[in-house]
Amino acid sequence: MIGFVEVTVSVGTVTLLDRLTLAIAPGAPTVLIGPNGAGKTTVLRAAMGLLQPTSGRIVWDGEPRRAIVFQRPTMLRRSAAANVRYASVGADRTRELLELVGLAHAADRPARRLSSGEQQRLALARALARDPKVLFLDEPTASLDPASTKAIEDVIRAVSARGIKVVMSTHDLGEARRLAGEVVLLHRGRIVEAAAAPGFFDAPRTVEARRFMAGELLV
Amino acid sequence: MPDDVSALDLVLTGDPALFAIVRLALIVSLSAAFVAAMIGIPLGAWIALSSFRGRDAVIVLLNAMMGLPPVVVGLVVYLALSRSGPLGSWGILFTPQAMVIAQAILVTPIIAALSRQTIEDLWLEYRDELTALEIGPLRRVATLVWDARFSLITALLAGFGRAAAEVGAVIIVGGNIEGFTRTMTTAIALETSKGNLPLAIGLGLVLIAIVVVVNALAWAFRRAAERLSG
Amino acid sequence: MMIRRSLIGLLAVLALAVPALAQEKSITVASTTSTQDSGLFGYLLPLFKARTGFDVKVVALGTGQALDTARRGDADVVFVHAKSEEDKFLAEGFGVKRYPVMYNDFVLIGPRTDPGGVGQSKDILAALRTIKDKELPFISRGDRSGTHVAEIKLWKEAGIDIADARGSWYKSIGQGMGAALNTASASYAYVLADRGTWLSFRNKGGLDIVMQGDKRLFNQYGVMLVNPARHPHVKKDLGQQFIDWLVSPEGQRDIAAYKINGEQLFFPNAADPNA
Numbered sequence: 178m179i180g181f182v183e184v185t186v187s188v189g190t191v192t193l194l195d196r197l198t199l200a201i202a203p204g205a206p207t208v209l210i211g212p213n214g215a216g217k218t219t220v221l222r223a224a225m226g227l228l229q230p231t232s233g234r235i236v237w238d239g240e241p242r243r244a245i246v247f248q249r250p251t252m253l254r255r256s257a258a259a260n261v262r263y264a265s266v267g268a269d270r271t272r273e274l275l276e277l278v279g280l281a282h283a284a285d286r287p288a289r290r291l292s293s294g295e296q297q298r299l300a301l302a303r304a305l306a307r308d309p310k311v312l313f314l315d316e317p318t319a320s321l322d323p324a325s326t327k328a329i330e331d332v333i334r335a336v337s338a339r340g341i342k343v344v345m346s347t348h349d350l351g352e353a354r355r356l357a358g359e360v361v362l363l364h365r366g367r368i369v370e371a372a373a374a375p376g377f378f379d380a381p382r383t384v385e386a387r388r389f390m391a392g393e394l395l396v
Numbered sequence: 397m398p399d400d401v402s403a404l405d406l407v408l409t410g411d412p413a414l415f416a417i418v419r420l421a422l423i424v425s426l427s428a429a430f431v432a433a434m435i436g437i438p439l440g441a442w443i444a445l446s447s448f449r450g451r452d453a454v455i456v457l458l459n460a461m462m463g464l465p466p467v468v469v470g471l472v473v474y475l476a477l478s479r480s481g482p483l484g485s486w487g488i489l490f491t492p493q494a495m496v497i498a499q500a501i502l503v504t505p506i507i508a509a510l511s512r513q514t515i516e517d518l519w520l521e522y523r524d525e526l527t528a529l530e531i532g533p534l535r536r537v538a539t540l541v542w543d544a545r546f547s548l549i550t551a552l553l554a555g556f557g558r559a560a561a562e563v564g565a566v567i568i569v570g571g572n573i574e575g576f577t578r579t580m581t582t583a584i585a586l587e588t589s590k591g592n593l594p595l596a597i598g599l600g601l602v603l604i605a606i607v608v609v610v611n612a613l614a615w616a617f618r619r620a621a622e623r624l625s626g
Numbered sequence: 627m628m629i630r631r632s633l634i635g636l637l638a639v640l641a642l643a644v645p646a647l648a649q650e651k652s653i654t655v656a657s658t659t660s661t662q663d664s665g666l667f668g669y670l671l672p673l674f675k676a677r678t679g680f681d682v683k684v685v686a687l688g689t690g691q692a693l694d695t696a697r698r699g700d701a702d703v704v705f706v707h708a709k710s711e712e713d714k715f716l717a718e719g720f721g722v723k724r725y726p727v728m729y730n731d732f733v734l735i736g737p738r739t740d741p742g743g744v745g746q747s748k749d750i751l752a753a754l755r756t757i758k759d760k761e762l763p764f765i766s767r768g769d770r771s772g773t774h775v776a777e778i779k780l781w782k783e784a785g786i787d788i789a790d791a792r793g794s795w796y797k798s799i800g801q802g803m804g805a806a807l808n809t810a811s812a813s814y815a816y817v818l819a820d821r822g823t824w825l826s827f828r829n830k831g832g833l834d835i836v837m838q839g840d841k842r843l844f845n846q847y848g849v850m851l852v853n854p855a856r857h858p859h860v861k862k863d864l865g866q867q868f869i870d871w872l873v874s875p876e877g878q879r880d881i882a883a884y885k886i887n888g889e890q891l892f893f894p895n896a897a898d899p900n901a
Contacts, residue, residue: 478698589663589803590663590826
């Protein structure tokens with residue numbers, strides 16, 4: 178569905194992605210893991226078209242219909258429902274989406290006054306309003322408590338079940354286990370290992386992957 | 397306006413000349429601020445969101461124009477609106493319209509410069525989301541201006557304050573004609589030149605009080621609106 | 627939202643346009659600060675409006691500025707007090723005819739204690755010479771007003787080239803009579819003023835009339851219609867009505883009736899052939 182072909186992203190003297198080649202296929206969620214600065218966010222932003230590769234190219238199968246939920250989403254200064262409607266959907270679809278993410282009761286509340294967990298779910302509703310083929314999520318539960326985390330993960334599962342491809346990054350290995358169909362371990366802008374989920378967790382092939390899974394700091 | 401009364405007496409007895417002057421001052425300065433906002437806010441927003449060669453120079457120039465000398469603006473507008481000038485056929489020299497035009501010219505750079513800063517700051521915050529949502533340039537401007545509305549109102553009040561306080565431009569293009577183009581500041585200038593210093597100061601205090609009231613109303617409006625929309 | 631705001635703004639500007647159109651029945655008179663600051667217009671114009679029903683809008687500038695305003699066509703009538711400048715204005719073809727209206731006089735104002743002994747001089751020329759010789763502080767309007775023109779003439783008559791002879795004692799402030807009096811009051815200086823503005827001035831402080839009565843201090847006011855041949859939009863009928871009233875027995879009586887503390891400020895002399 179999306180292909181990264183020898184993609185390098187450099188900003189000044191810093192290389193964020195180093196000749197990265199990755200194929201993202203339709204189906205179960207693809208989860209990116211790896212230490213801070215590994216390039217997870219860069220992969221998502223590049224796939225979203227927010228950054229241009231310095232070299233190499235990103236190829237889409239057909240028209241890119243995509244949406245993203247940022248780690249810290251920004252809400253407009255209006256109600257929750259208005260924020261969803263902003264993505265150009267009608268009142269009915271807005272209600273549907275708010276129900277899907279469990280925010281129907283907060284439709285008329287000022288969006289910026291919602292809790293961070295609620296704002297994350299609202300961002301999800303807004304992203305889904307774009308009717309994407311692919312949904313990118315950048316550490317969607319990083320700053321949330323367990324209850325909110327569960328709520329988001331439930332929505333991700335529901336969304337994936339509806340046929341939308343989910344590509345997300347996470348720091349939480351448990352979450353990766355819970356949601357991934359495919360795992361991609363990144364380190365220093367390169368792919369260390371990419372494999373189907375059960376295989377990866379049970380028997381990582383590379384040394385770095387094993388060390389990472391064992392909880393060691395990859396430097 | 398009688399000479400030997402204090403400004404407070406004039407307020408308490410509802411002196412019609414004083415009220416006419418206050419009314420004109422408010423109409424002229426508020427209109428000028430609104431016209432300046434109509435031009436300055438879109439202009440500031442456009443500069444905030446575009447990138448072009450010389451952008452920095454434009455911003456520096458805009459900021460510098462906040463300090464346009466009122467008397468110079470007054471003179472230029474006077475020469476333009478004079479019967480012997482290019483816009484003489486409009487016949488609006490020595491009228492409140494000329495005063496609104498002069499003050500609008502004075503105030504537009506202030507509102508534009510402040511809007512640019514406000515919207516640029518907000519754009520930093522909104523850039524990722526609006527880009528990801530594929531919002532087109534016109535809708536971007538509308539969204540940023542709407543979301544920045546409270547800060548922009550402050551910019552508008554700054555513009556109004558500047559207009560209400562100046563005398564150099566309005567006295568030249570308005571002529572300080574009694575009953576027609578006499579505002580608070582021009583009346584204060586006149587009373588000063590008649591030696592009525594206590595009255596002039598009193599009028600000054602009335603003017604300050606009015607500007608405070610306008611600001612207080614705007615603040616109350618802002619608080620109420622913020623509570624409603626977050 | 628933006629559209630709504632634009633509409634409101636537009637309405638506001640238009641709302642101001644309407645009253646302007648409704649005020650077509652009025653004339654603009656460019657006059658001097660002395661006729662305004664002395665309160666004469668404040669007194670006369672309501673009388674005129676009651677009689678004729680139209681507004682006289684007075685823009686008070688110095689004589690020089692008033693005549694320039696008329697040259698640009700921004701006034702219908704000009705009412706000033708410097709005959710030489712008025713004659714020049716007529717010669718240039720900007721005015722139709724000069725009518726004398728009234729006179730008063732200039733007075734030399736200074737500190738009540740008169741440290742320079744200026745008041746002892748037998749005439750104004752001697753007084754000015756004393757001021758120059760003793761380098762007493764003197765405030766000049768410096769704004770090509772009628773008073774300023776008169777002041778320069780007097781220095782010349784006293785044999786003093788003021789442009790040459792000026793030093794730090796001579797302060798040219800480029801402002802109206804009120805500002806000049808305020809400045810003189812604050813710095814205990816001498817200043818030439820017209821009696822009308824002096825009498826109605828309310829910040830006299832330590833100042834008083836130091837010398838008066840010299841015939842050379844005579845101050846004549848004249849009124850002219852701006853020439854419609856040069857500026858076709860001039861409201862010649864209404865303007866002439868105003869002039870006719872000023873020189874009519876009625877108008878002249880009203881001018882004479884204007885008093886401050888019982889003292890008459892302006893003396894009508896429209897009928898004087900030599901004015």
